[in-house]
Amino acid sequence: MPLKIDGRIYYRTAEVCQIVGIGKSTLFRWIRQNIVQDAEYRDRKGWRLFAEHELRSLEAETRRIQRNHVGNNVRNTLDLVA
Numbered sequence: 308m309p310l311k312i313d314g315r316i317y318y319r320t321a322e323v324c325q326i327v328g329i330g331k332s333t334l335f336r337w338i339r340q341n342i343v344q345d346a347e348y349r350d351r352k353g354w355r356l357f358a359e360h361e362l363r364s365l366e367a368e369t370r371r372i373q374r375n376h377v378g379n380n381v382r383n384t385l386d387l388v389a
Contacts, residue, residue, distance in 0.1 A: 310356065317348060317356035326362065327369045334365075343368050 310317045324331050337343045343365055346355035357365070 312356075316359050318359075318362055320346075320355050320357070323357045323362055323365060327366050329369055337368070 309322065310319075318326070320331060320334065324334055334343075338345045344361065346357045346361060348356040348358065350356055
């Protein structure tokens, strides 16, 4: 369940992953590889809290990667047929 802090909505890691359709390990790998930015905020336990704009950015990156992946699979299939 999203948190509302000072009028802004934040999502925990598990929520973000579920919304964008990736696993936590994928998210953490993308953060380590600087593919996506780490969360700007953390709660008092040190857990990541993603703001709405960070969630949207992650969704866009996920769509971009999925499009490239699908495009590569189509090209690979066409190469096999030719």
